[in-house]
Amino acid sequence: MDFNIIAPMAITEAELLSSNIAEDDHPVWDAATSYDLGEMVISTTSHRIYESLVAGNAGADPTSDDGSRWLDLSATNRWRAFDQRRSNVARRADQITYSVVPGRDCDAIALFGLTAGSVRIEVWDGALRIYDETFVMVDTGHVVSAYTWFFGGIVYARQKVLNGFPGYIGHRIDITIDASGAVAEVGHIVMGRNHxxxxxxxxxxxxxxxxxxxxxxxxxxxxxxxxxxxxxxxxxxxxxxxxxxxxxxxxxxxxxxxxxxxxxxxxxxxxxxxxxxxxxxxxxxxxxxxxxxxxxxxxxx
Structure with missing residues (x-):
C-alpha cells in the first residue's frame, strides 16, 4: 500500500467564498462599548472569540491585546473547520456548507470529526459543474457477524478523504455536510495537493x-x-x-x-x-x- 499526505493550503477570507454558518457567536467587539468581566465578543477580522478578563473593559482591541484584558478562547463557529484543531468542531443544525475558491491547485480534501449522514463535493468551473460526488458516511467496518448486521446499530464514519478531483486555481469547491434531522459537525477540513x-x-x-x-x-x-x-x-x-x-x-x-x-x-x-x-x-x-x-x-x- 502507498502512503499519501495532503499538503494543506491556508483557508483565509480570500479563499472562503461563503458558508451557511453565520458568524454571530457573540456580539462583534465595539471600541465604544464597555465590557464587564466574563463578557464575550467576536472579531470578524481575526474570526476568533474573546472573553473579557476585567470589568470596565473599553477601547482595548482584543486582536492586539497582550492577554491582560482579553482571553482568546477559540475560532468562531464558522471558522473552526480551518483552525488546525480537530476537537474544536463547527456545528449547525441539519447541514453545513462551505464554498471555497482555492488560490493554488487543490486535488484532495480530507474532513475530520464529522457528524454526518453524507458528504457532497462539487467543483464548478464558472457556471459549469465539472465534478459532483456524494459519499454516504455509513461505516460497515463494524459489521463482523450476522448479529451485528441486524442488531449492531448504524455507525457513521468520522472522517472522509478523497483525491483526484479537478480543483484548479479559480475553480469553486462546494462542500455539503448533511445530517438532516440532527446537528451536522466537522472538526477540521484539509484542502490541498495530494502527494x-x-x-x-x-x-x-x-x-x-x-x-x-x-x-x-x-x-x-x-x-x-x-x-x-x-x-x-x-x-x-x-x-x-x-x-x-x-x-x-x-x-x-x-x-x-x-x-x-x-x-x-x-x-x-x-x-x-x-x-x-x-x-x-x-x-x-x-x-x-x-x-x-x-x-x-x-x-x-
Whole structure:
C-alpha cells in the first residue's frame, strides 16, 4: 500500500467564498462599548472569540491585546473547520456548507470529526459543474457477524478523504455536510495537493496515547479526568533514491501544519490515516536504488 499526505493550503477570507454558518457567536467587539468581566465578543477580522478578563473593559482591541484584558478562547463557529484543531468542531443544525475558491491547485480534501449522514463535493468551473460526488458516511467496518448486521446499530464514519478531483486555481469547491434531522459537525477540513510519498514497509506501528489524568479530591478519592487521546504512527517508506530530495522537500513544506495522511491500495488502511503532523523524519540513503525512510507522525486530538 502507498502512503499519501495532503499538503494543506491556508483557508483565509480570500479563499472562503461563503458558508451557511453565520458568524454571530457573540456580539462583534465595539471600541465604544464597555465590557464587564466574563463578557464575550467576536472579531470578524481575526474570526476568533474573546472573553473579557476585567470589568470596565473599553477601547482595548482584543486582536492586539497582550492577554491582560482579553482571553482568546477559540475560532468562531464558522471558522473552526480551518483552525488546525480537530476537537474544536463547527456545528449547525441539519447541514453545513462551505464554498471555497482555492488560490493554488487543490486535488484532495480530507474532513475530520464529522457528524454526518453524507458528504457532497462539487467543483464548478464558472457556471459549469465539472465534478459532483456524494459519499454516504455509513461505516460497515463494524459489521463482523450476522448479529451485528441486524442488531449492531448504524455507525457513521468520522472522517472522509478523497483525491483526484479537478480543483484548479479559480475553480469553486462546494462542500455539503448533511445530517438532516440532527446537528451536522466537522472538526477540521484539509484542502490541498495530494502527494504520494512512498510504499509502506511491513510492520508499521500505531500507538494509542491517552491524555487523561488521575487526580484526587479533598478526601483523597481518585478522580479520573478524561482528556481524550491521540495516536503516534511509526512507519517506514520505501522510496526510489532519486526521489529522496522530493520527499524531504514535501516533509519540510508541511512542517508545523495540520496535515491529512492516509494509505491507498488494495490492503485495508489498518488505522494508518488521520489528521496530524510529522514529528520526525530521517533519510538513510541507499545509492543503489531504493531507500527506506523512517517516518513518525502524531495525530491531533
Amino acid at each position: 504520494l510519498l512512498g510504499r509502506v514497509l511491513n510492520l508499521p506501528s500505531i500507538q494509542f496515547v491517552s491524555h487523561s489524568r488521575k487526580g484526587y479530591d479533598e478526601y483523597g478519592n481518585e478522580l479520573l479526568v478524561r482528556r481524550g487521546s491521540t495516536r503516534k504512527v511509526d512507519l517506514s517508506l520505501v522510496v526510489p533514491t532519486y526521489q529522496a530530495q522530493r520527499t524531504m522537500d514535501i516533509v519540510a513544506e508541511i512542517d508545523g501544519l495540520a496535515t491529512a495522511f492516509y494509505v491507498t491500495g488494495d490492503a485495508p488502511a489498518f488505522g494508518l490515516e488521520g489528521l496530524g503532523f510529522v514529528d520526525d523524519h530521517s533519510q538513510p540513503i541507499d545509492v543503489a536504488g531504493e531507500s527506506v525512510f523512517p517516518l513518525t507522525l502524531k495525530t491531533l486530538k
